[in-house]
Amino acid sequence: MAKIGVFDSGVGGLTILKKLMDEFPLEEFIYLGDTARLPYGSKSPETIRKYCEQVMSFLIQQKVDAIVIACNSASTQVPEKEWQGIPVFNVIDPGTESALKISKTLRIGLLGTRATVGSNVYHDRILKLSPDAKVFSQSCPLFVPLAEEGWIDDPITNLVVFRYIQPIITQGIDTLILGCTHYNLLANSIDRAIRSSHLEIQIADSAQALADALKNEFDSGRLQYAKKASLRILMTDESKHTNEWTQKILGLNLSENFETVVL
Ligand code: DGL
Numbered sequence: 381m382a383k384i385g386v387f388d389s390g391v392g393g394l395t396i397l398k399k400l401m402d403e404f405p406l407e408e409f410i411y412l413g414d415t416a417r418l419p420y421g422s423k424s425p426e427t428i429r430k431y432c433e434q435v436m437s438f439l440i441q442q443k444v445d446a447i448v449i450a451c452n453s454a455s456t457q458v459p460e461k462e463w464q465g466i467p468v469f470n471v472i473d474p475g476t477e478s479a480l481k482i483s484k485t486l487r488i489g490l491l492g493t494r495a496t497v498g499s500n501v502y503h504d505r506i507l508k509l510s511p512d513a514k515v516f517s518q519s520c521p522l523f524v525p526l527a528e529e530g531w532i533d534d535p536i537t538n539l540v541v542f543r544y545i546q547p548i549i550t551q552g553i554d555t556l557i558l559g560c561t562h563y564n565l566l567a568n569s570i571d572r573a574i575r576s577s578h579l580e581i582q583i584a585d586s587a588q589a590l591a592d593a594l595k596n597e598f599d600s601g602r603l604q605y606a607k608k609a610s611l612r613i614l615m616t617d618e619s620k621h622t623n624e625w626t627q628k629i630l631g632l633n634l635s636e637n638f639e640t641v642v643l
């Protein structure tokens with residue numbers, strides 16, 4: 381029986397959790413949002429690494445069989461594929477693979493937090509797999525607060541998105557990586573900005589690629605399918621707003637499932 385621990389700095393990783401719950405409807409999931417220390421994306425690599433180690437150790441105490449780092453900023457600081465003997469999945473490898481699969485021109489745009497863009501991890505992994513690729517990166521520090529606030533499809537969000545996205549769209553990219561799980565929540569505004577440019581740009585779907593990677597683990601027998609779905613939502617700082625927004629993202633009524641934890 382596999383219990384999968386999924387973590388992010390806040391609610392952004394719930395977009396990944398939702399995908400995994402849709403793909404594996406009978407699995408046991410524990411989600412941890414480190415809301416007390418959000419944002420990760422403006423912190424130093426050392427601090428992000430320390431937070432990741434604390435969260436992964438906590439999840440292992442909860443007896444998870446696999447850890448999904450559903451946060452790009454966190455993923456940049458955890459190159460390991462295993463932590464204390466437990467398989468670890470990040471969101472950067474699937475995002476990279478998905479982008480390279482769909483890009484025809486190998487001109488790839490990356491939107492991410494300052495930590496993710498500054499780490500060059502996407503850039504280096506893309507070039508390792510495809511040395512002819514060109515990566516155009518843009519950090520978008522205002523996106524995370526807009527997503528946490530739930531301002532999706534809001535005129536202010538549309539403006540901010542347009543302002544950040546414009547410089548990389550004009551580089552003639554054909555593929556865009558949303559290198560921060562919070563940005564999935566702003567997908568409508570991002571789509572709108574792309575459409576207004578009249579360019580053909582596809583968005584790399586790292587959630588689907590991650591689900592495929594996990595499916596391989598189940599198929600190979602490294603992870604055993606659970607038989608009964610269960611979900612715990614843990615936050616390091618809980619609020620009514622976070623709980624409501626969580627339920628909206630997951631499309632579920634979860635009032636019983638919230639717990640606050642101290643790491
Ligand atoms: N959701 C996180 C990511 O994918 C970033 C949010 C934050 O800055 O904490 O990078």
